[in-house]
Amino acid sequence: MVDVARRAGVAPITVSRALADPAWVSGSTLASIRRAVAETGYVRHAVAGSLASKTTRCIGTVVPVLSNSIFADTLQGLSEVLEVKGYRLLIASSQYNPLREQRIVEAFVEQRVDGIALTGTTHTERVRAMLTRAGIPVVEMWNLPTHPFDCAVGFSNFSAARTMVRHLVSRGYGRIAYIGGPTYKNDRTQARERGYRAGLSEAGLPTAEACIRRTPFEFENGAVALSDLLAHDSSIDAVFAASDVLAVGALLYCLRRGWPVPGKVALAGLDGSPIGTLITPELTSIRFPRRQIGARAAQLLLDRIGGRAAGAMEDLGFELVAGGSA
Amino acid sequence: MVDVARRAGVAPITVSRALADPAWVSGSTLASIRRAVAETGYVRHAVAGSLASKTTRCIGTVVPVLSNSIFADTLQGLSEVLEVKGYRLLIASSQYNPLREQRIVEAFVEQRVDGIALTGTTHTERVRAMLTRAGIPVVEMWNLPTHPFDCAVGFSNFSAARTMVRHLVSRGYGRIAYIGGPTYKNDRTQARERGYRAGLSEAGLPTAEACIRRTPFEFENGAVALSDLLAHDSSIDAVFAASDVLAVGALLYCLRRGWPVPGKVALAGLDGSPIGTLITPELTSIRFPRRQIGARAAQLLLDRIGGRAAGAMEDLGFELVAGGSA
DNA sequence: TTGAAAGCGCTAACAG
């Protein structure tokens, strides 16, 4: 920067200003600085800039996995909003492990990110302590926390699951099994499972542990779980999978076996993935504004960084999509 | 750090050493520093550290999109290898746009990343110039460059596509249409399309522009392209989609219409996505070591950072998976 | 094994 300044015949701080906002310097000064930058191939040293300005214009985010496209949409929403404001998004995946999330958050705090977006509401004590102490704006996404950290944007995973069970009951299904994700330290899968149980019990239907499977979100696991459920209880007439990945896996399994759906067994999912609407029969599911969750999360962080009040909590809701699978 | 040092009764530099590598200080010193860190809640300031040490221990990577799980696997491979060595992965998506890639690379250089992993071999002149000038180790992934930058790891997209056409020809198909991705500034889709044409021409089959569709990688686009192809030429007996997303979309469309596959039309894809093996009929496709591409890319970057020679080029190959769809 | 001194390259604050 000193070199550029010398060439342009100005002080370094003027180069700094010209680069930060061209409107801060006169037209002729800007032109000579631009020329000097081009001639020298100068590239701003953002690390030094951040140290001096005490701001990195970086936002960190933790998603469980990158391989599930539902989070990709949220990341897209986050990055679109942040990009416009000149913020950069640092993405990391926790593999559904709070300790990995903790390590990621530690790194984010060390890097002095200006804000953090977390997936879910399950975090270690140390994560809570570090973020509180560091005073970094935080937004929790994809579920509505009972003990919010700061801001949150998502929907009620509990209500979504219960709504689906109500729908299945209204369609006349009475033996509704459940395939969910692993519930260990996962607020969203826990809420969905509670929603399933609540839906059954309010319909006066029994919940049997034997009609519940918990398995990682992979297509094939949906198939395995379904086959296992039906092998153990042939009276099951509907299976609610708390994720479209599992539901699609189960549906493809039925098609492979030549079983009619919902003739042999009705199927329903949760997520509203694009593939669910293309498959035959169309998958009954629940759709969430996935990209919007990210976009609003970004906006809430920017608001907080801009000094606006904390504690915002936004429920973006969900929508049941009735397909032919149930 | 000064506070921590004072509490521990040592100089700041000793704290710095203890945090960087516990083996650099004596056991008792380490203990008192650890205590002081815990008492004060001190968190290392990585930005200041990077400025002083001229290394960020960050690697930047650019993928086209996050929503396609094929890149998620590569990112997983990258991050697993880097994590072990204490490097952090910065992820950004270019949306298949070289100018967006350029902006991302500019930001990476400003942040002084220690290495960069790019998807594909199509880059702007400015990207090449910046990276060369900055002397940052670079690895190109997913295709083998004719004019490599530095290192590369991938496979021949051309050969993969040609191999699939040969397979279809060997199965007796003679009117093979093609659904590919947009070829504008995309070396991989270009190579695949060339492979398709080469496969046809070496079999003595004509290539007709009317039998080619180019469309973004979305399930539904595969359906639209297939329906369009068949509407224009009912003699088509096989369709090769240069991506499983498009192929699965096309296959689901056939199932929706009640068309037998391959009875009505044979289908083949490219990518080896998990869903292709679960669908009925199983999708004929070509599988790549997606995670391995990332893992090797990371290792090549680490080697370069460690001072080892540049210019490594690794062909990780591919494997044809014959399913019932063709 | 530990410490003192000297920056890393930039921007905030204030002044003109």
Added chain:
DNA sequence: CTGTTAGCGCTTTCAA
């Protein structure tokens, strides 16, 4: 609109 001064918080280098 532009410049001067004084750090930001750490690590390198050299020395003890």
